[in-house]
Amino acid sequence: MTSPEKPRVRFAPSPTGYLHVGGARTALFNWLFARREGGTLLLRIEDTDVERNRPELVDGILEGLKWLGIEWDEGPFFQSQRLPLYKAAAERLLAGGAAFPCYCKAMAYAGGDAVEEQEGEGDDEVPKAAKIAACSCHDLSEAERAGREREGIPRAIRFRVPRTGVTRFDDAVFGPRELQNEEIEDFVLLRSNGLPTYQLSVVVDDIDMRITHIIRGADHLSNTPKQALLYQSLGAKPPVFAHVPLILGSDRKRLSKRHGATNVGSYADEGFLPEAFRNFLALLGWSPGDDTEYIRTGELVERFSLAGVSRTNAIFDRAKLEWFNTQYLQKPPVEDLLPYVEAELKRARLWEGSQASHDRAWFARTVDLIRPRTRLLGDFTTWARGFFTDDYGYDDEAREKFWKDERLPAMLTKLADALEALPEWNHDACDAASRAVAAAEGVKAGLLINATRVAIVGRAVAPPLFETMVVLGKDRVVERIRKAIPSVRGA
C-alpha cells in the first residue's frame, strides 16, 4: 500500500574544529546513502557545549562539505536554537520517573593519564571510572530531595538506567548488539546549567527530524545502548544504526595534526581534486565488493551500500591519496578538468588576457598535453608555467643538465632559423627540421631536443618537445629560442 518511506539521514558535526577527514568520510557515506536510496540528507550543527563551541568555525565546515560536493537537503539546524525542545523532553522523562534530579558536584573527566598514574602508586585500587559513576541521588527520598532544593543546590537531570536486564539494538555494520544494563551508569541528560548533553539532544533531534538511519563513527558504538534506552523511554521507534570504523594515523593512533593535515580544506589548498578525494575517502572503510578502485562519483552513488562497510579501522595513507589524484588528473575527459585548471591559473594570476582565457580549444589541448605529468593542480602553474605565460624562468637543474655543450648556442641559432622558415607548423615538420639541424652538426638529436625544451618552457621535466612546439606556436617558439641563447652560452 504505502510505499516504504524514503530514508532520512543526517551529518551532525560539532563546531569545535575544522572539517576533518574522519568527519568528511562520515558525511560522504551519509550523502552516498541518501543519494543511492533517493533519501534526504540533513545538516545539523551540534553546538551545545558552550565551552568548546566556536561559531566562527561553522562556515569552514560548510565550505569543506561544499568543496567535497556534498550538498545537504535540509538545514543547517543549530542545536543551540532548539534548547527548549531538549528541556521539555528532560522534564517529561523526569515527570514519568525515567529520570531523576542529581545534586552531585559536577565531575570533570580525569582522562587516561590520571588512571595510569594511579596504578603505580599502589594505594587504593578503586578505578577512576567507578568512582565517577557512583551517584547516590538515584535513591534519594522525597524529603532529601526537597531539602537539597531548599538549599538551592544546582541540579542536573540523569537518566534512571534499569539495574537489571539487557538493552539491544541492531547495527547495520556490526550486527545485533546487546549490553547488560548494569554496565550502564545513570548518565546526565540535562546539565546543571540547563543545557542538554549529547545523549539527550541527539536522540531528541533524531526523533524530531524523523531520522531513519544514523550513520556515524564507531566511537559512538559504545554509547548507543544509552540512546536505545532513551528512544524507548521517549516512546519512539529507534532508527537503524550504522557505525563506520574510524580513520587512524600511520601509527594507528587517532588521526591528529602530527600525521599531517587532518582538515579537508588543506587538501583543497594543496591542489587535490574533490572527486579524487571523494573516491579515496569512500574506499576507507567501504568496498564495492570487488577489486575496482577508480570509481567516479556517479558510479559510487550507484554502488554504495551499508553492507559493503567494513568493521576494521583504516589508516589514512597519503601516498594512495596522491595516486588517486593523478588518476583524476589524467583519466577523465579533459573538459572535466578545465574548470579546476582555470581556477588554478586565476589563483596564480595567469588567466586574465591569456590565450587560455579566450581560446577554449587551445586551452583544452594544452591541458591535455600537460596533465599526464601532473600530481597536483599546482603543477599547472609551477613547472608548466611556461605554457601559459612568457614570464617564466630557466630551472637551474635543467640548465646544468642540458645546456652544458658549447656547440649549443650555434645550433640553437640554426634551429630557430630553420623553424622560422617552415611553411607548415605541425609535429612532423618540427621533428624533421630539428633532426636535420642535429644531423648537420653531427650530434645526437637528443642533445638538441633536450636543450630546446629547456629554452622554450624553462624546464627539463615537461611534455615531448614537438607537441609542445605545436601548442606554443611558431612565433613564440622561435622567439623563445632566440631569447634563450645568451643564457645557454653562459651555462
Place this chain on the structure above:
RNA sequence: GGCGCUAUGGUGCAACGGUUAGCACGCGGCCCUUUCAAGGCCGAAAUACGGGUUCGAUUCCCGUUAGCGCUACCA
C-alpha cells in the same frame, strides 16, 4: 581498572567452509623513450598466536595477545 569492538603483505581492500590467498598503493627490477611522468611486464611482501568444530578452515567457536573505542554535567 571495567565494558565493548576489531585482527589478511608496510597501507587500503577481495576471497563471506574447498583458490597456486586476488587487486591496488608504496617498494625493487626490466621494457618503452626526447627530459620527466604515464603505460606494459616481472619481483619481494600477509591469513597475530594457541586450542577446538569439520573430510576440509583466512572464513565458524573458545582462549591469549595486540590495537582501538567507551567508561565526562565533551561530542
